[in-house]
Amino acid sequence: MIEITPEAWAVMVQHAQACYPNECCGILIGSESPGRRQASLAVACRNAYSGSQSDRFEIDPKDQLAAERQARQLSLGVLGFFHSHPDEAAYFSQTDLKNHWPFYSNVVLSVRHHQVVDAKCFQVDVDQTASTEEELLWPKS
Ligand SMILES: [Zn+2]
Incomplete structure (x- = not known):
């Protein structure tokens, strides 16, 4: 399971709403113990996807490197990724399957x-x- 703190959740929501009706994307950083990520x-x-971004995303590689560096500086790890589905349900598409690595949330x-x-x-x-x-806990407001 993965738990999202209120601070992280606020960034995700703000980014998803700002990018609408395009897909947003980002990286989740934190700590983990067996069976539990925070x-x-x-x-x-x-x-950085060059076509229509209403149903596709590609994380800018420069942003990804910067996030990985930030995680190391904080002695935290990259736990996973997030992206939005404008006017679609929160499901994992075939495209999502191809574009994501195993083990991440x-x-x-x-x-x-x-x-x-x-x-x-x-x-x-x-x-x-x-x-x-995967079980997801986020601050419901
Ligand atoms: Zn998707």
Whole structure:
């Protein structure tokens, strides 16, 4: 399971709503113990996908490197990634499956009419053929 702190959650929601109706993307940083991850920092990244961004994203590699450096400086780790689904449910698509690595926690935010209405988290199998839902705790407001 992964828990999102209020500080990290606020960044994710703000980024998802600011990018709407395009997909946003970012990186989750925090600490982990067996079976439990806590994301205390969310880093908003630029969507570098060159086509229509309403249903695609690609994290800007420069932003990703900067986030990894920031995690190291804080003695934390990169736990996973987040992206939004504008006017779609929080599910893991076939494209998502192909574009995510195993072992990470991947949070999908459903955004409708500029508002984040739902969130779910998924992990990808080692061979990237299936995803399983991971328990996600976020501060409900
Ligand atoms: Zn997606």
